[in-house]
Amino acid sequence: MSSLQAVRYSRGRLEVLDQLRLPHEFHYDQVSTRQEAFDSIASMRTRGAPAIAIVASLGLAVELFNGPVAAETPQQVIAYIDGALDFLKQSRPTAVDLTNAINQLKARIRTSGEDKASIIQAFIEEAEKIFQKDLETNLAIGDYGAEWLRVHVGATSDNTVSVLTHCNTGSLATSGHGTALGIIRTLRANGQLGHAFCTETRPYNQGSRLTAFELVYEGIPSTLIADSMAASLFRTKKAEKNIVAVIVGADRVVRNGDTANKIGTYQLAVLAKHHGIKFLVAAPTTSIDLETETGNGIKIEERKREELTQVTGAVIKSDGSVDESTKVRVATADQRIEVWNPAFDVTPAEFIDAVVTEKGAVEKGADGKFDFSEIMPERWAKAVGP
Numbered sequence: 001m002s003s004l005q006a007v008r009y010s011r012g013r014l015e016v017l018d019q020l021r022l023p024h025e026f027h028y029d030q031v032s033t034r035q036e037a038f039d040s041i042a043s044m045r046t047r048g049a050p051a052i053a054i055v056a057s058l059g060l061a062v063e064l065f066n067g068p069v070a071a072e073t074p075q076q077v078i079a080y081i082d083g084a085l086d087f088l089k090q091s092r093p094t095a096v097d098l099t100n101a102i103n104q105l106k107a108r109i110r111t112s113g114e115d116k117a118s119i120i121q122a123f124i125e126e127a128e129k130i131f132q133k134d135l136e137t138n139l140a141i142g143d144y145g146a147e148w149l150r151v152h153v154g155a156t157s158d159n160t161v162s163v164l165t166h167c168n169t170g171s172l173a174t175s176g177h178g179t180a181l182g183i184i185r186t187l188r189a190n191g192q193l194g195h196a197f198c199t200e201t202r203p204y205n206q207g208s209r210l211t212a213f214e215l216v217y218e219g220i221p222s223t224l225i226a227d228s229m230a231a232s233l234f235r236t237k238k239a240e241k242n243i244v245a246v247i248v249g250a251d252r253v254v255r256n257g258d259t260a261n262k263i264g265t266y267q268l269a270v271l272a273k274h275h276g277i278k279f280l281v282a283a284p285t286t287s288i289d290l291e292t293e294t295g296n297g298i299k300i301e302e303r304k305r306e307e308l309t310q311v312t313g314a315v316i317k318s319d320g321s322v323d324e325s326t327k328v329r330v331a332t333a334d335q336r337i338e339v340w341n342p343a344f345d346v347t348p349a350e351f352i353d354a355v356v357t358e359k360g361a362v363e364k365g366a367d368g369k370f371d372f373s374e375i376m377p378e379r380w381a382k383a384v385g386p
Contacts (some may be wrong), residue, residue, distance in 0.1 A: 017346035023213035048173020104367035145183030160194035257349030257370030258295030269351035295346035298375035305339035
């Protein structure tokens with residue numbers, strides 16, 4: 001497991017790593033209110049679907065622990081917490097983990113007791129449970145993903161494989177270890193990994209800023225490529241490097257298996273299918289949305305134009321070293337150009353070979369759709385019927 005921590009928490013205190021300052025500077029923001037949690041998520045100082053849910057939950061838990069809470073009766077306290085959670089839900093609309101965490105927290109406080117203190121205590125304990133459960137989930141996803149690749153592409157210590165990942169899905173996007181990057185970490189630990197490739201993930205560069213940093217930090221053999229190089233990578237290096245899979249995370253997987261993930265994921269899935277490379281989605285069951293039938297029902301967040309036309313970075317000195325104390329913002333395009341900047345795209349289920357969860361890897365049925373009923377029977381029955 002990685003020693004990197006995006007979230008540091010003890011009851012009553014939450015510190016969140018400012019990922020906008022990486023890879024050149026480690027700085028933790030203290031988050032003690034719902035507003036500070038909202039700002040951390042909306043500004044993308046915190047990102048990654050699991051981490052978003054964790055920071056929102058724990059941020060409000062810290063606020064409630066430290067008080068005061070402007071409510072007295074049980075009904076008032078529940079309404080107070082509901083309002084705070086509804087506010088936090090608007091910080092990032094696409095990732096379903098946040099919605100699922102909010103629903104879990106709302107349900108818990110309604111079965112917590114008859115007084116203000118017990119309701120607040122129940123909320124705090126449930127938020128802490130979400131945090132701890134995520135780490136256990138990530139480790140299980142890593143194990144199931146590595147085993148799926150052993151069975152389907154022969155990934156062993158005698159036949160090491162190379163994979164490509166997109167965006168950032170590691171310790172920085174979760175409570176630790178990661179989802180897609182967690183599978184890569186497990187492959188490495190098992191001796192199954194030969195090499196990891198990561199995309200820069202334009203326009204926000206989570207791959208070059210964060211994933212490349214994590215891979216180097218962990219000592220994993222790795223190479224950074226531009227997003228537009230994936231097709232050439234597959235064509236020219238597939239055999240040489242034994243590239244067998246693209247492994248990505250997910251902000252939302254809907255009932256039929258269509259998956260919303262960082263922009264650029266869809267084109268990688270198309271390229272992988274053309275080149276005979278497996279395409280895996282690594283996602284906890286909290287990222288699976290059974291209420292939405294297909295990807296057409298996913299709301300895609302659009303980001304501000306400046307993310308595509310400007311970039312901020314540390315200054316490189318004449319000797320090649322990085323001046324971490326000096327950062328500049330530069331234009332990368334004509335500032336008058338119109339910009340379309342969706343943060344995510346939807347990969348149709350037909351391009352996905354398996355969705356790897358903490359309860360196992362789910363593959364498509366003969367109808368080309370995913371059936372999550374075995375790993376999520378209660379939620380499936382509620383959404384679809386028995």
